[in-house]
Amino acid sequence: MNVRRGGVRRGRRSALLVGLLTAGLTGTAQGTAVLEDRTLRSENGAQLLWSRSYPDALGSLSGPLEVGETVYLGVGPVVFAYSSATGTPLGRADLPGLVTSLDASGGVVRVTTQLSGVNERFTLSGETGTLSVQERVVFPPDATVTGWLARAADSVLPADVQAAAAQDPLNPFLALRQAQASPGDPYAALSAVRRALNVSVPFPAWVQLAARLDGAGFPSAADLALDRARRDAAARGVDPDIPISRSALGAFGNPSGYVGTLLEQNRLARADIWMTYLRELHPRFQGGPALYARYAQILEQQGREGEAEEWRQFTRSLRGGTLYNLGPEGLNSVRGAARLTAAALLLTLLAALLTVAARAWPAQREDTRALGGRYRSWLRHPLSRARRVFVAYASPGERLLLTLLGAALVGAVGGVQWASQVSVQLQSPALSSGTYGGGWWNAQLANLTLRPGPDAALLSGLAAQLDGDNSLARTLYTQALPDACARNNLGVIAQVRGDEPQARELYRAALSDNPDLSAAAFNLGLNPGLASLEFQRTNRPGEPRLCYPDQRSVTRAVTGDLSVTLRAALSDPAGLLGNPAVGTRVSAALLASAALTALLALALLLPRTVTPLRRSRPPGFRLLALALPGAGVLDSPWGGMLLLSWGSVMAALAPATGLVFFPNLPFLEQAGSQAALLSALILTYVLNTLTFVTAEVRHARRVRRDDPDAEPQATP
Template sequence: MRRGRWRSLAGAALAAGPLLLGTVAGADAVLDGRTLRFEEGERVVWQRDFAPELGPLTAPVTFGGDVYVGVGPVVYALTPDGQMVGRADLPGTVSSLDSSGGVLRVSTQEEDYTERFTLGAPQNLSLPVQERVVFPPDPAVTGWLAAAADRVPAAEVPRAARQDPANPFLLLRAARLAGDAGDSYAALSGVRRALDLTLPFPVWTQLAARLDAAGFSAAATLALDRARRDAAARGLDPELPVSRAALYAYGNPSNYVSILLDQGRLGRAETWMSHLRELSPRFEGAGALYLRYAGLLEAQGRVGEAEEWRQFTRSLREGSLYNLGPDDTLVIRDVARLTALALLLALGAALLTLLARAWRVQGEDTRAYGGRLRSVWHRPLTRARLGFLSYASFGERLVVALLGAALLTALGGWQWANQTGRGLSAPALNIGTYGGGWYDARVGDLNLRPGPDAALLTGLNAQLNGDGAAARDAYAQAGDDACALNNLGVIAQARDDAAQARELYRSALATQPDLAAPAYNLGLNPTVPGTLFQRTYRRGEPRLCYPDRRILARAVSGDLSATLARDLRRPLDLLGAGDASPTRLGAAVLASLLGLGVLGLLLLVPRAATEARLGRPAAYRLLALLLPGSSLLGGAWGGVLLLTWALALAGLSPLGGLIRFAELPSPATPAVRGALISVLVLSYAVNLLAVLLVEASVLAQRRQERREQG
């Protein structure tokens, strides 16, 4: 028996010997153009062709008895007999494979960054990646598997599915072909094999849409669940926004929901809407889609569900600037534009009215110096003292200066809203997570303002990437920021220091009582999208705190006061900072700043004429009637009346078609138009009464003077 056993083992060794020896010494993988061959001596054991559309190929590497080759953004592992046993999905085009250090390292290269990863042994047709993989919002990367499957002709799909059993789109195409041929068992088997794979979340989302379209609704629902779980494992979180470009690259679920709603398939749309709500509720354009869905629910009599979706939409405004929602900077921009237009109208009306009153007397005073124009260069200092504003009273000049200061603030707010909006919409801040090579290569372009807010972003990036030491250093720069304290508690909990972790959570909650992350970590169970997601897909893990839009706004541009202070310190930067080209808005802010300086100096100039000498010319009286409040600036309510008139007129200006405030209520709406017209009519009525009272007072004063003279 013992001799027979040794003979069997020897026979097996002799049989396996050529294969093992060939793998190590006599066999080799060779890349010839787009063809990968495995040669044993002069004999070709197998070969595989890769279409040019799949992307560049790397030189193959033999490691652990398997052959590894990079194709576009993936790495395939093939056995010596040509079977595919694993695939790694990577965030960029594979540039090299290296096994010299006893482990298999892979490098990916994009235009401006490089990443390196370590691959594990094949398992379940997958190659585990030891480091965190963050997929960029690049459809060429995230849609590579689907594109590779779609380019295969229908007649070759079954063979391609056998060659690449880890491509779910090939398996689904083969399953549909089997179903069309009447083999329902083979079709269901192919779908089950696709669902058994290990895939990144963009692929799961794309696969779910195709499963849904093919009639495999239950499988699509399961694929969406797998997508959420993989996204959670990669650090995606519902508290972070996702742009349309990123959502498109990650499977475009919002577009598929729109298709389902167009088709009236509310049952399936409900599944996809729940998926979006759980994983990416803050995607760009979410509000419009949520409200559309709520309207369709209401049309079906599901009023309670519709109102719940509307309430959920409103709840997403929390944490935005002034709780205005994801379009907060656009709303602030339009408010600033409307205010700037109103102030410009008010300032223009005030200056025109003051000019009309001073015109005659100014002409008399400058006649001795060559007239209004010649005196400018003949006697510039005297002419400056005789500017038409120097004929106004100190109170009138003060109101004009205040209008100028308000105009500068409004223009600065407009500029701040533009800058902040650009910063908040930066791609690096809108992929649903932080970290990864793509993020690191682009977050530097934001020129984040040094401070606690930027330190929080830096710490989160390091913490998500597993670098606790760098995260602690960054959070130390954030001081007593509540988010940073919570995340330090997460680091402490990972070190099994529960006491310090709870102390940090309590400090974070005491600093900001409405913060959900420390409340969740202390077991208080707040019900917001982030904590619900954490409880479902990262159960047992402490909750990180992510910056809201207010924190991000301070990080990318600071607050309005900081912007105005910077403009005052470096006014010439308004004409183009760094490599930026000059903007008309920057020039307008600079002109407003210079104008305010002139108005401030004019406050120090003595008045050039008395009220009695100025009188009340006919042009001045006419403008006093046409421009409400412009002749009453010396009184307490003149400026208020002037601003009220200017705001009503600016609010009605979009009716002329030359200007538009997209994020504000439109005056084309009867209610808005009626309210603005009422305010405008009321301002004229109050102004008429005030002007008549002033004229009556002046007339009475003149009569009194005549009596005293007579």
């Protein structure tokens, strides 16, 4: 059940209780509600009791529905309850979608909402003194829903603010506009601000209100609004251990964007309050490490080195449970490293193929002359021509090296594809909205192809548990065993139903399986010092701590490792090219590299075409052997290593040309890195020159020994 915080004035609360709890007990209503166009009227015969008009900016209208002396009307994503006699607002229910219907059959008020094709049904209740929703409400990261209250207030003309605030005292943004319209009357302004804080709104609206209060010169009220946002979010299942995307954070009030504004204005005291809010509720938001680093640098410039180091240490603490412990944004580094590796291998493979082709070119021309020429022979004698491809003139060691380079290129390009696919899926709304569960979330999760296993079962079990379906959650957690996280959450279910001995036994088993599992340690009373556990103590006092999957677990659930990605891609090439989660260029590059590697592997079976010794090092080959370090001695392992080193250095130096960039590897563009890479490049050419001279001397000796009458070839 969604717990609402904040209240309304005592008179309004009493009116709501009278209107809702006596519904159905009175014989006749004092008025009949009628909706014409966008005007709601209550009539008693020919007498008009009250009327309200709703501008087009507020969205679609649903209803009205009369239950006893209460009139319900759906407006956009909210439901208003009015007194049928006076039209007094009795409450407002904020819902996660646009209201499409209201129904009172069965003795309760049921609401149907729709957003992005997802329908949800909720039950309204007035037993707590405010119109509330019995089921858990999970707000989607959609500004159409989360920004409705602010838009409703902004649509009111300045001249109509006073009347609109009197008609809708439950909208805090109207009260704030009243405060801003009273600059010469501090008492009236403060009174309006108190009214703005004396309502119940969901946490996205609290964050938006806090930013406006801050900008209007009410910092204390903004702090209070942020505290209420934090508590409301905690009650709805938002947790600091669950990542949140930049778009979702923007829909939930955009606190990170407001921090950037405060830092630009050099309002560090206010920025500290908002940074603390982000650190406590959304520490793993997309782009967080960059903002933390910027804030730490500003603190250091202000002479606050201790605080700056504390923020850097906090950033480092977020690396646990991420891919290769690189941090929340570490996947970008993985993708950048994979792109750099792929570029290095591609350069190396192309250089090797070009050198082999240059060496075989004259001999191939002579061998194919009798078959009709280099190109016509493919049509006249395809099998004989296939035996004379330029790779056939390479030694078995050279062919093996080419095949290994091709296989490595497939793995590197597959790594780029894997990292891109993981990045897209981890930023999907189902996995980056700050919480799990809810009808909209479940629909988004269904769009992801989860790999069956403990990690997927843990995700689905968490969603069911947060939604209050412990029976389904228990079944899913059992499928996830022996996962330590699932054991901890089974212990939470046991503790909630009052079985303390079993709960502690499950906590101990989970901690035994994973000694670093902070949730199990917290539930056993060990109190490890983590920020997420402090959030639990403050905002969910007395409640056991759930275990949330880390980034590695979520990655296994949605994508699997690199081998899984490669098998899926190569077994279904058409599906790979049509995969919207990966760029078409990456998919095409993966298929092309796989096809090239298959041809190189097939070339291992071809018999070698022997080239006369005096023609084994033609001028074009020698020129390439000088220009491409290691290319002239590919039959030696040292030649392959030298050529690969050259390809790696050239790929790393590519950003200096302005043609290729590796934005996720910024250290490549640093002056020190560039100097080291240039030194390595010079070293490869020095070694290659020595190798080339040695190879030429050895070749000349072999020619004199095997064919003493042959004229020595001129070197370029």
